[in-house]
Amino acid sequence: MRFFRLLARVSVTFVTLLTMAMPATVAPAQEAPPASQAQVQAGNAESGESYTLPPEKLAKAIALSRFRNIMDIAGSLWGIAVAWLLLATGAAAGLGRWAERVFHSRWLQGLLFFAALIVILTFAGLPLDALSHHMSRSYGISVQGWGSWLDDQGKTLLLTIILGSLVMLLFQWIVRVSPRRYWLWCWVITLPLIVASTLAEPLLEPLFNRYEPLSKHHEALVAKLEEVVARTGTNIPPSRMFLMKASEKSNGLNAYVTGVGATKRYVMWDTATDRLPDDEIMFIFGHESGHYVLNHIPKMLAGFALGLFFIYWACAKYAGWLARRRGAQWGLPEEHALASRAGFVVLLFAISVAGLIIEPAANTFSRHFEHEADVYGQEAIHGLVPDPQQTAVKGFNALGEAWLEDPNPNPLIEFWEYSHPSVKNRANFAAHYDPWANGGHGRFFEH
Numbered sequence: 001m002r003f004f005r006l007l008a009r010v011s012v013t014f015v016t017l018l019t020m021a022m023p024a025t026v027a028p029a030q031e032a033p034p035a036s037q038a039q040v041q042a043g044n045a046e047s048g049e050s051y052t053l054p055p056e057k058l059a060k061a062i063a064l065s066r067f068r069n070i071m072d073i074a075g076s077l078w079g080i081a082v083a084w085l086l087l088a089t090g091a092a093a094g095l096g097r098w099a100e101r102v103f104h105s106r107w108l109q110g111l112l113f114f115a116a117l118i119v120i121l122t123f124a125g126l127p128l129d130a131l132s133h134h135m136s137r138s139y140g141i142s143v144q145g146w147g148s149w150l151d152d153q154g155k156t157l158l159l160t161i162i163l164g165s166l167v168m169l170l171f172q173w174i175v176r177v178s179p180r181r182y183w184l185w186c187w188v189i190t191l192p193l194i195v196a197s198t199l200a201e202p203l204l205e206p207l208f209n210r211y212e213p214l215s216k217h218h219e220a221l222v223a224k225l226e227e228v229v230a231r232t233g234t235n236i237p238p239s240r241m242f243l244m245k246a247s248e249k250s251n252g253l254n255a256y257v258t259g260v261g262a263t264k265r266y267v268m269w270d271t272a273t274d275r276l277p278d279d280e281i282m283f284i285f286g287h288e289s290g291h292y293v294l295n296h297i298p299k300m301l302a303g304f305a306l307g308l309f310f311i312y313w314a315c316a317k318y319a320g321w322l323a324r325r326r327g328a329q330w331g332l333p334e335e336h337a338l339a340s341r342a343g344f345v346v347l348l349f350a351i352s353v354a355g356l357i358i359e360p361a362a363n364t365f366s367r368h369f370e371h372e373a374d375v376y377g378q379e380a381i382h383g384l385v386p387d388p389q390q391t392a393v394k395g396f397n398a399l400g401e402a403w404l405e406d407p408n409p410n411p412l413i414e415f416w417e418y419s420h421p422s423v424k425n426r427a428n429f430a431a432h433y434d435p436w437a438n439g440g441h442g443r444f445f446e447h
């Protein structure tokens with residue numbers, strides 16, 4: 001689910017708190033098990049693996065996975081390096097002085113400073129983003145032209161400037177008025193901000209993609225999904241089911257749940273509805289329903305809240321230490337260095353470092369919930385499709401093939417970077433999961 005990605009990003013940096021509108025087209029979100037063709041069997045007899053690729057796709061998948069893994073790590077390290085460079089070159093302090101010359105009002109100075117900072121950070125990351133897009137296009141996953149891609153980048157930047165500047169201004173004000181306990185107050189307001197951004201996400205998504213009611217195009221499918229709804233006891237009426245016109249930009253397959261309360265909805269990419277049999281879409285839908293039924297959002301929120309408490313505290317300590325040690329070099333004021341605008345960049349740097357360190361922990365939680373949702377999804381379609389195991393395995397194969405997922409990822413990389421279990425592990429589990437054999441029942445359903 002996109003929500004987990006958002007939470008993960010929130011914990012990485014203050015800046016990204018504001019980037020919830022970022023279109024999730026770059027990385028394989030891996031939500032939707034998609035469908036595939038002939039070479040899929042429920043378990044490959046020779047290898048014992050349930051996720052396999054034909055040879056030419058296998059070579060591509062391995063090469064592309066290697067690239068993605070490197071880019072993941074490079075992206076994080078580059079973000080940290082840019083923040084460090086802004087400080088070490090004195091650019092952050094210079095930017096602060098510039099903002100003071102342009103405006104009299106302290107609030108306007110702050111807004112200008114943070115807007116400029118966001119522009120700098122965005123442009124610094126642009127070459128890596130462009131390279132990822134280029135690779136995605138050359139491997140036939142993205143079909144989005146460069147004009148449209150730039151358009152999306154521009155919209156994202158604009159949204160980030162508007163929302164990000166305001167939030168950073170708020171955080172910085174807190175650092176100024178409470179130089180000792182600011183990390184605690186920042187933590188307190190981060191929680192409602194996460195909820196608010198989740199609420200707002202579905203409202204911002206139409207800026208990037210077209211959405212239509214699922215029932216408008218797939219009436220028969222919606223009727224089948226309602227069968228799953230009835231079995232799960234959830235309350236997802238057809239009016240909450242949407243079709244996203246993803247095929248304009250991507251060949252990937254995906255589905256996700258998003259929003260909370262009044263904005264809660266289920267979204268299916270049209271690539272999936274066009275290429276997958278209804279059975280497999282029911283499985284995906286069951287998986288997504290699992291996230292809601294099993295309260296994964298509140299649980300993740302609670303976990304992150306607890307984690308962020310210590311992260312903010314540790315970052316405040318680390319940033320304070322950095323400011324004492326290097327403040328003079330970086331052009332920070334002697335008194336209350338972190339309360340200055342350039343001092344805020346020290347906090348951003350500390351948060352970026354923390355983000356890199358906690359990523360595997362966040363991903364481990366996420367993988368646990370994704371696995372639970374897989375189990376739930378498979379149980380949810382029991383009795384509704386002829387063979388839940390086969391359906392799930394086929395779905396995972398289609399997903400893996402569409403995104404060119406490596407059938408044999410390095411376990412350490414999976415541990416560190418994967419928000420979902422690898423397709424290999426998901427498919428292998430599904431192939432062997434049959435609690436109904438010998439009259440038993442599943443973990444989440446009585447029959």
Ligand SMILES: [Zn+2]
Nearest residue numbers: 001031370373
């Ligand atoms: Zn999921």
